[in-house]
Amino acid sequence: MxxxxxxxxxxxxxxxxxxxxxxxxxxxxxxxxxxxxxxxxxxxxxxxxxxxxxxxxxxxxxxxxxxxxxxxxxxxxxxxxxxxxxxxxxxxxxxxxxxxxxxxxxxxxxxxxxxxxxxxxxxxxxxxxxxxxxxxxxxxxxxxxxxxxxxxxxxxxxxxxxxxxxxxxxxxxxxxxxxxxxxxxxxxASIHQGAFCEVLNSLSADGSFVMVDHVHRLHNLLHTKLREVLNSVSESEEDAAAFADDILQLRENMDR
Missing domain, CATH: 3.40.140.10 (Cytidine Deaminase, domain 2)
Structure with a gap:
């Protein structure tokens, strides 16, 4: 079986x-x-x-x-x-x-x-x-x-x-x-279909790597975008922490 x-x-x-x-x-x-x-x-x-x-x-x-x-x-x-x-x-x-x-x-x-x-x-x-x-x-x-x-x-x-x-x-x-x-x-992954197959088929006999260059360019763009998102998230986390401190301070003032 x-x-x-x-x-x-x-x-x-x-x-x-x-x-x-x-x-x-x-x-x-x-x-x-x-x-x-x-x-x-x-x-x-x-x-x-x-x-x-x-x-x-x-x-x-x-x-x-x-x-x-x-x-x-x-x-x-x-x-x-x-x-x-x-x-x-x-x-x-x-x-x-x-x-x-x-x-x-x-x-x-x-x-x-x-x-x-x-x-x-x-x-x-x-x-x-x-x-x-x-x-x-x-x-x-x-x-x-x-x-x-x-x-x-x-x-x-x-x-x-x-x-x-x-x-x-x-x-x-x-x-x-x-x-x-x-x-x-x-x-x-399959060597007969999908993105991996497209990369393999793009390799020409003369040694040019057109698809590989596209992949490297895409990787660099994604890396740049990831850094932008990382900075944005870091700033928002700092703002959230500051708001939390303000709320805690206000609660302490109200308890007094």
């Missing part, structure tokens, strides 16, 4: 949650990435072979849209709208997501029907690995605490009525320390 996991980077997951928080209502979109499978063969002291198959669903980018943007109220896909939304990214779609406010993380009948038709349209090469990600946002009674919950699902039967949760692994910059050989890349 193969082990299936979903891999996404921390910045991309933060971007996805940020999109949900800023949306006025429910939101949908597509998950772009690739599927990688590998088999690890280990030999024990008894010369017994143990093969372990792992399938990793890498999510490298997202395409967000509003409700009913690529299908009608009967959940029939509109081919023209779907093509205009995905453009040349149809082969990179590994799943889709749905964000709902104050709702359970259970698939509805509409989502099951829509998922089935999306699999037949876009997920022919993925089979039951085509993902359905559900997100929901909740607030406490006094609206002081906002929480965001999510689950990644894949269908387990041909009728698309039963779904199983797929564990999510968030890739950060740091890697745990160990001495084992890394047999496969653990990053969520």
């Amino acid at each position: 193969a082990t299936v996991t979903v891999t996404i980077s921390g910045p991309l997951l933060s971007t996805l949650i940020y999109e949900h928080c800023n949306s006025p209502g429910d939101q949908e979109g597509f998950l772009l990435g690739e599927i990688c499978s590998h088999i690890t063969d280990t030999i024990s002291d008894a010369q017994l072979h143990a093969e372990k198959e792992e399938t990793n669903l890498k999510i490298c980018a997202i395409i967000s849209c509003d409700l009913f943007e690529f299908y009608d109220k009967k959940c029939h896909l509109v081919a023209d709208k779907l093509s205009a939304l995905l453009r040349d990214k149809q082969k990179d779609v590994v799943g889709w997501y749905r964000f709902r406010r104050n709702a359970s993380l259970q698939t509805s009948l509409r989502e099951q029907v829509l998922h089935q038709r999306l699999v037949r349209r876009l997920g022919q090469g993925y089979g039951n690995y085509f993902l359905l990600a559900l997100f929901r946002g909740c607030t406490s009674s006094n609206e002081a605490t906002h929480s965001m919950e999510h689950v990644f699902l894949r269908s387990t039967d041909p009728a698309f009525k039963h779904y199983s949760a797929v564990p999510l692994r968030i890739v950060n910059l740091g890697e745990p320390g160990h001495s084992d050989y890394r047999m496969y890349p653990g990053s969520a």
Whole structure:
């Protein structure tokens, strides 16, 4: 039995949650990435072979849209709208997501029907690995605490009525320390799509690094902007501290 996991980077997951928080209502979109499978063969002291198959669903980018943007109220896909939304990214779609406010993380009948038709349209090469990600946002009674919950699902039967949760692994910059050989890349980045692919494709044979120069320029601009924000925050913190001292002084004068 193969082990299936979903891999996404921390910045991309933060971007996805940020999109949900800023949306006025429910939101949908597509998950772009690739599927990688590998088999690890280990030999024990008894010369017994143990093969372990792992399938990793890498999510490298997202395409967000509003409700009913690529299908009608009967959940029939509109081919023209779907093509205009995905453009040349149809082969990179590994799943889709749905964000709902104050709702359970259970698939509805509409989502099951829509998922089935999306699999037949876009997920022919993925089979039951085509993902359905559900997100929901909740607030406490006094609206002081906002929480965001999510689950990644894949269908387990041909009728698309039963779904199983797929564990999510968030890739950060740091890697745990160990001495084992890394047999496969653990990053969520893909060399075939995304910004990393654009940087690689920009490297010409004559040795010019146009895209790399753009990245350095962008880094310098972001660094300058960060310093401006840092100075602004520092000044506001000093003002807040001064106001707090004034309030404390006024309270002491009133107590006298």
